[in-house]
Amino acid sequence: MPAPESTTFAGPVRPPSTEIALEARSRVSALAKPLGALGRLEDLAVWWSACAGVCPACPPENVRAVVLAGDHGVTSGSPSAPAVSAYPREVTAAMVGAIVAGVAGVSVLARQHRVAVRVLDLGVDADLSALPAEVSGYKIRRSSGAIDREDALSESEVDRSLEAGARIAAEEIQAGADLLVLGDMGIGNTTPATAVIAATWGIPASEVTGRGTGIDDPGLASKTALIQTALRRAGSGTDDPLHRLAALGSADLAAGVGFLITAARHRVPVLLDGVVSLAEAAVADELAPGCRAWWAAGHRSTEPAQQLAVDKLGLVPLLDLGLRLGEGSGAMAAVPLVRSAALLLSEMALLADLS
Numbered sequence: 001m002p003a004p005e006s007t008t009f010a011g012p013v014r015p016p017s018t019e020i021a022l023e024a025r026s027r028v029s030a031l032a033k034p035l036g037a038l039g040r041l042e043d044l045a046v047w048w049s050a051c052a053g054v055c056p057a058c059p060p061e062n063v064r065a066v067v068l069a070g071d072h073g074v075t076s077g078s079p080s081a082p083a084v085s086a087y088p089r090e091v092t093a094a095m096v097g098a099i100v101a102g103v104a105g106v107s108v109l110a111r112q113h114r115v116a117v118r119v120l121d122l123g124v125d126a127d128l129s130a131l132p133a134e135v136s137g138y139k140i141r142r143s144s145g146a147i148d149r150e151d152a153l154s155e156s157e158v159d160r161s162l163e164a165g166a167r168i169a170a171e172e173i174q175a176g177a178d179l180l181v182l183g184d185m186g187i188g189n190t191t192p193a194t195a196v197i198a199a200t201w202g203i204p205a206s207e208v209t210g211r212g213t214g215i216d217d218p219g220l221a222s223k224t225a226l227i228q229t230a231l232r233r234a235g236s237g238t239d240d241p242l243h244r245l246a247a248l249g250s251a252d253l254a255a256g257v258g259f260l261i262t263a264a265r266h267r268v269p270v271l272l273d274g275v276v277s278l279a280e281a282a283v284a285d286e287l288a289p290g291c292r293a294w295w296a297a298g299h300r301s302t303e304p305a306q307q308l309a310v311d312k313l314g315l316v317p318l319l320d321l322g323l324r325l326g327e328g329s330g331a332m333a334a335v336p337l338v339r340s341a342a343l344l345l346s347e348m349a350l351l352a353d354l355s
Contacts, residue, residue, distance in 0.1 A: 016050035056346035065181035070123030070252030073146030075188035106327035165258025183328020256280030278309035298331030
C-alpha cells in the first residue's frame with residue numbers, strides 16, 4: 001500500500017487544535033470537583049480532545065499497536081564483541097513469533113485493552129518465513145552495522161526504512177486507528193537508541209547508558225564504552241538527523257521515525273513507549289518540528305536515555321512503574337488512562353448543573 005501522497009518527512013507539522021484545547025481546559029475546570037482534583041488526568045483529557053478536534057471527545061476505540069522488530073550489529077555474537085545485552089540475538093526472532101502467537105507481554109495487555117497488534121520485521125537477523133508473510137513484508141535487511149565500527153545503514157536504507165514506516169502508519173490509519181501505540185522488539189536495541197539520543201542532544205554516553213535487558217556492572221561499562229566509541233566515530237556527521245540514523249540507528253528505528261511523522265501529519269495521536277520510541281521521537285521532531293504535540297509518553301522507563309528524551313521533548317510520562325520490557329508494553333498499559341480521561345470529561349457532571 002503506498003503512503004498517502006501528502007506524506008513528507010521534513011517540515012513543520014500542524015499542531016492539535018488550540019481552540020479545542022482551551023474549550024476542554026474550561027470544561028475540566030467546570031466539572032463537579034475541586035480545581036485540579038483529577039491531576040494529570042485533566043491534562044490528558046485536554047490533550048486527547050485537542051487531538052480529536054472536538055470537546056468533549058469520545059474515548060479512543062480503534063487503538064492499534066505496531067511493534068517494529070530488528071537485530072543490531074552490536075550483538076554480532078562474535079567472541080570479541082562487547083556484551084551489551086543479557087540475552088542472545090536469537091531471542092529477537094523467538095519473541096517476534098511469540099507476538100504473532102499472542103503470548104508475549106504486549107499481546108496479553110492488548111487483549112485486555114482491546115488493541116489490535118501487528119509485529120513487523122524490518123531487520124531481524126533470521127529467516128521468518130514460517131511466520132505469516134506480512135510479518136517480513138517491509139524487511140530492509142538482516143541486522144545492521146556494528147555502530148562502534150561502521151555505519152548502521154546506508155543512506156538508501158535510511159530512505160527505504162522511512163518510507164516503510166510511513167506506509168505502515170498509513171495502513172493503520174486507513175484501518176481506522178484513532179490512537180496508535182508504537183513498540184519495538186530487538187535484542188541490543190537500547191544501544192543504538194541510546195546512541196541516537198546522546199548524539200541528538202550532545203550528551204556523553206556515561207550520562208545516558210542504561211542496563212537494557214539487565215546487564216551487570218561489567219556489561220554496563222562495556223556498553224557505555226561502545227556507545228562512546230560510536231559517537232566518536234560518527235563525529236559531527238550526526239548533526240544531520242538523517243545522517244544520525246545512518247551512522248547510529250537501525251532499520252527498525254528509522255522506520256519508527258517515518259511512522260511517527262506520518263501519524264502526526266495525518267493528525268492521529270501516538271502513545272510512545274520506552275527508549276527506542278523516544279529515540280525515534282527525537283529524530284522525528286527534529287525533522288518535522290511540532291510532531292511532539294501529537295504524542296504522549298506512555299511511561300517512564302528505567303533507561304536514563306529515555307528519561308532524558310521525555311524531559312527534552314517536554315513530555316510527562318503517564319505511568320512510572322519501573323517497566324523495561326519494551327514491545328510497547330508501557331504505552332499499552334497507559335491506554336486505559338486515555339479512555340478514562342476522555343470519559344471523565346464527557347460524562348462527569350458540571351458543577352453548575354448540581355446547583
